[in-house]
Amino acid sequence: MRIILWVLGLGAMIGAIAEVFLRVKYGLGSPLLYVADTRTGYRLAPNQSLQRRGNRIEINQYSMRGATILPQRPAHSLRVLMVGDSILNGGWWTDQSELLSIKVQRSLETLHLADVRAVEVLNASANSWGPRHALGYVLRFGTFEAQVLVLMLNTDDLFAIAPNSYDLGRNPQYPTRRPPLALWESIARRRPYLPSPELQALHDQPGDRVGVNLEAIRQLNQIVQTAHSQLIVAITPLRRELADDGPHDYELVARQRLTDFAAAQSIPYLDFLPQFQQTHYERLYIDDIHLSDEGNVWVGQALASLIDQVWPQPADEPSPRPMDEPMTDLW
Structure with a gap:
């Protein structure tokens, strides 16, 4: 009996040490939480502060x-609203001080813009968001009186599915509540995950997905213009697109459609594929999609330069309130 109690006590002590280690070292047990949203499908739960x-x-x-x-732009300031996916969001691997939006803000501050006392770059983003998610966010919350809205894309976003919350709380990458233990979260993230039939059906849905996402950008541009602001579209390539074989044929077609669309809509457009091809791109990435700190600096400087060229002076008219209904149902 003593041996059993000794083994149980040792097991409990090891478990407690492992729990403390996982919480202190990795921040497990306190993941970023998500909430469902009829516009965006899902978004990060508001008012969170943690370390991972x-x-x-x-x-x-x-x-x-x-x-x-503040929802209102401060006087004599330049406010930029950036909307995008995990490249903009930065995920757990990026400290708050090293986000792409922060790099853009710092670059803009060094330009000493005329009649601008402060620069504010807002970061509305979540993993796997595409153009329809971005449109949904602006429909939900408005433009926050930003003079410039930057839609940040990567090549995969041109093929993004419709916003949904089917696997919210089911997929360990999108939790809706905190786990009871850090050990629990560690085990859950290692379990095999299969999308729900509803989510898989969205991925398998036929049709012109690129065209639908371009339509979402067109509608987003209408909202931005109504708010007397300027839309910028920027897209980063996947790292494999920079290898010898280059992008796949279907990616080249989709990219060309975006290029032609931006030109037809007179939307300032920044494609980082040709720019990355002219540099040692390997150091700009941490994986096949996401940018390194150096990549964030590189992209941030280019975006700041374009913002400086195109941003409109503050208008007297207030920004419109978020719309009650989308102009065309893209969901």
């Missing part, structure tokens, strides 16, 4: 990655 693997993550009252903001 030593990186600080802060989510404000509007599900942005950043500190609490």
Whole structure:
């Protein structure tokens, strides 16, 4: 009996040590939480502050990655609203101070823009968001009186499925509540995951997905124009697109459609594929999709330069309130 109690006590002590280690070292047990949204499908739950693997993550009252903001733009300021996927969001691997939006803000601040006392770059993003998610976010919350809205894409986003919340809380990457233990989260993230039939059906849905996403960008541009602001579209390539074989044929077709669309809509457009091809692109990535700190600096400087060229001066008219219904049902 003593041996059994001794083994149980040793097991409990090892478990407690492992629990503390996982919480302190990796931040497990306190994951970023998500909420369902009829516009965006899902978004980060508002008002979160935590650390994951030593990186600080802060989510404000509007599900942005950043500190609490006022919905109205401060006087004599330049406000930029960036909307996008995990490249913009930065995930657990990027500290709050090293986000792409912060790099853009710092680059803009060095330009000493005329009649601008402060620069504010907002970061509305979530993993796997595409153009329809971005449109849904602006329909939900508006433009926050930003003079410039930057839609940040990567090549995969041209093929993004419709916003949905089918696997929210089911997929360990999109939790809706905190696990009871860090050990619990560690085990859950290692279990095999299969999409629900509903989510798989969306992926298998036929039709012109690229065309639908371009239509979402067109509608987003209409909202931005109504708010007397300027839309910019920027797209980063996947790292494999920069290898000798280059993008796949279907990716080249989709990219050309976006290029032609931006020209037809007179939307300032920044394609980083040709720019990355002219440099040692390997150091700009941490994996096949996401940018390194150097990549964020590189892209941030290019975006700041374009924003400086195109941003309109503040208008007297207030920005419109979020729309009650989308102009065309893209969901």
